[in-house]
Amino acid sequence: MRLILLxxxxxGKGTQSARLVKQYGIPQLSTGDMLRAAVAAGTPIGVRxxxxxxxxxxxxxxxxIGIVADRIELPDARKGFILDGFPRTIAQADALExxxxxxxxxxxxxxxxxVDHSKLIERIVKRADETKARGEPVRKDDDPEVFKTRLAAYQRDTAAISPYYKARGRLIEIDGMRPIDEVWGDIEKVVAPLDEAVASR
Incomplete structure (x- = not known):
């Protein structure tokens, strides 16, 4: 079962990916992690x-793409994988296909x-305020200005990926603003039958 989480x-991609990994025994593949692993292992593409x-x-x-190609050949990805944070552009989506x-x-x-982007920003601002109130340092990712920049980059670069996969009949949209368990329930509804279909291939 080969999935992309957008x-x-x-x-909440990280939270839901972790549940998918646990439930279906397929690895979550982050391009950053794969890149670091390939460099550390000194593979030909890692050296490059x-x-x-x-x-x-x-x-x-x-x-x-070369790093993804190498990674999905490893034994733990034989049953499938979850791609998180990739592809980010139409060119990458074409290359992946x-x-x-x-x-x-x-x-x-x-x-x-x-998700509602304005509510996401409100959520991050609240989290940062609560962290400061506890006298703890705010994580870089939870800094509202840093978050707004990341959100703008997502809208600029990655938002085009949704129509790309929608046109190919592969996209399922799920409301990510609800409680974690409700979001997971909806993911399960589309992924469980797919897992059964893949197992019977």
Missing amino acids: GPPGA AKAIMDAGNLVSDDVV AMLASKGLKLDLVVELK
Whole structure:
């Protein structure tokens, strides 16, 4: 079962991904984690990525796709995987489709957690205020200004991904503003039958 989880920062992707990992025994693949692991392992694509980063440049899409391609060959991803934070652009989505097709694979489902951006910002501001009131330092990700910048980047770059997958009949939208267990219930409704279908292939 090969899934993508979409949604802006603060939408609850991490929480729901952790539940999917536990329930279905498939790994959550973060491009940042995969990149660091490939560099640490000194794989051919990791060596290439390290040279690019050491030069102060951003890793190109083809390198990221290469890292994803290597990672999904590992034994723990044979039953499937959850991609979190990737693809971020139409070009990356096209490259991912082509890479999977070259392995005789395809994505099964793209789940998007739909959230109200203004309420997300309110939630982060409240969390930051509560943290300060306890006399604790505010996490960088919970700084309202940093969060607004990340949200704007998501809207600019990644929002185009939803229509891309919707046009291919792969997108399921779920209201991510409700309690965690309710969101999980809706994810389960679409993922459980898919898991059974994949198991019977």
